[in-house]
Amino acid sequence: GAGVSQSPSNKVTEKGKDVELRCxxxxxxxxxxxxxxxxxxxxxxxxxxxGNSAPDKSGLPSDRFSAERTGGSVSTLTIQRTxxxxxxxxxxxxxxxxxxxxxxxxxxxTRLTVT
Amino acid sequence: RKExxxxxGPFNVxxxxxxxxxxTYSNSASQSFFWYRQDCRKEPKLLMSVYSSGNEDxxxxxxxxxxxxxxxxxxxxxxxxxxxxxxxxxIAEENNRLAFGKGNQVVVIP
Numbered sequence: 001g002a003g004v005s006q007s008p009s010n011k012v013t014e015k016g017k018d019v020e021l022r023c024x025x026x027x028x029x030x031x032x033x034x035x036x037x038x039x040x041x042x043x044x045x046x047x048x049x050x051g052n053s054a055p056d057k058s059g060l061p062s063d064r065f066s067a068e069r070t071g072g073s074v075s076t077l078t079i080q081r082t083x084x085x086x087x088x089x090x091x092x093x094x095x096x097x098x099x100x101x102x103x104x105x106x107x108x109x110t111r112l113t114v115t
Numbered sequence: 116r117k118e119x120x121x122x123x124g125p126f127n128v129x130x131x132x133x134x135x136x137x138x139t140y141s142n143s144a145s146q147s148f149f150w151y152r153q154d155c156r157k158e159p160k161l162l163m164s165v166y167s168s169g170n171e172d173x174x175x176x177x178x179x180x181x182x183x184x185x186x187x188x189x190x191x192x193x194x195x196x197x198x199x200x201x202x203x204x205x206i207a208e209e210n211n212r213l214a215f216g217k218g219n220q221v222v223v224i225p
Contacts, residue, residue, distance in 0.1 A: 033213075042119070042202070043159070043215035056212060091158060104213070106158035 002026065004107035006092050012113045013082055021077045021110045025094030032075050033095075033104060034067060036088040043091065049075060082114045118142060119205050121216035128193045128223050135189040136219040138203030147206040148179055148186050152199045153218065159202055162188075193223045 005024045013019050025032050034046040045059040049069045060066070064082075069075040079086055089109040095102035121138045128134040140148075148165035163170065165177040165186050176189040186205075190197055200218035207214070 035215075040123075040217070042217040043213075045212050045214070048212065059212075103161045106160065108158050 004092055004094050004105050006090075006107040006110050008110060009108065010111045010113075012115060015084060015114055016081055018078065018080045019082055019112065021079075021090050021112070023075045023077070023092030023094075023107060025073060025075070025092070026105055027073075029094035029096055029105070030072065031095045031097060031102065032069060033093045034075070034077050035091045035093065037091060037109075038088040046077070046090075079112075082112075084114045087112055087114045118214040119203055119216035121203050121219050123217055123220055125220040125222045128190075128197075128221060130193055130195060130223055130225050132193050133189065133191050134193060134221060135187060136201070136221075137185045137187045138205075138216050138219075139183075139185045140203075140205045140214070141184070142205070142207050142214075143184060145184075145205045145207050148177075149204040149206075149213075150175075150177060150186075150188050151202040151204055151215075153202055154199045159215075162201065188219075190221070193221075195223050195225060197221060198223045 007022045032049040035043040037043050047067050048056045051072050052069050064080045067077045089111050091109045093104040093106045095104045119140050126134050150162040151159040152162045153159040163172050165179050169178045174191045178187045200220045202218045203216035205214045
């Protein structure tokens with residue numbers, strides 16, 4: 001079946017511009033996670049959705065970052081006034097449930113480059 | 116101290132040899148542990164969960180040492196296709212958040 005998809009796969013933007021990243025989770029998966037991975041770094045947790053609500057937003061690095069999820073499905077991560085340090089691969093993952101026992105399935109990521 | 120620490124390597128392993136590496140975690144309340152595999156420029160994929168009693172999946176063996184707060188992964192009879200970065204993942208029950216290590220890079224050499 002279809003896995004997690006993300007778009008765009010690559011995004012180059014100028015410093016100060018806003019960007020919107022999209023994640024389509026696996027159908028039926030209620031939990032959705034956003035991470036980012038910088039070169040040579042581990043995955044950094046950003047935000048977690050259970051259904052449309054986000055019980056844990058504490059990983060968002062600044063108020064320039066926001067995310068929403070509608071219809072319990074698609075999620076968008078928005079970065080306003082992008083900075084060069086925002087350059088990273090943004091990964092989305094979904095799981096059947098929100099509990100720790102559920103395997104997370106990752107999308108291919110969006111590679112964001114801020115020039 | 117970081118939540119999850121791994122020696123990035125690389126671990127250069129002759130084909131057919133055995134390689135093992137550890138991952139240490141700081142939160143003693145952590146309850147769930149996993150190894151994910153990430154190929155170059157690809158997304159992470161679950162390799163195996165780590166159970167308290169240790170578990171084996173083919174050539175891969177995972178162990179948990181709660182007293183010393185580390186988990187380990189051992190790969191026997193290494194194949195060229197095992198070349199990847201192995202990410203240690205620890206979950207603290209209280210926040211349901213996954214903490215990832217930076218990974219152990221394994222390079223299997225013909």
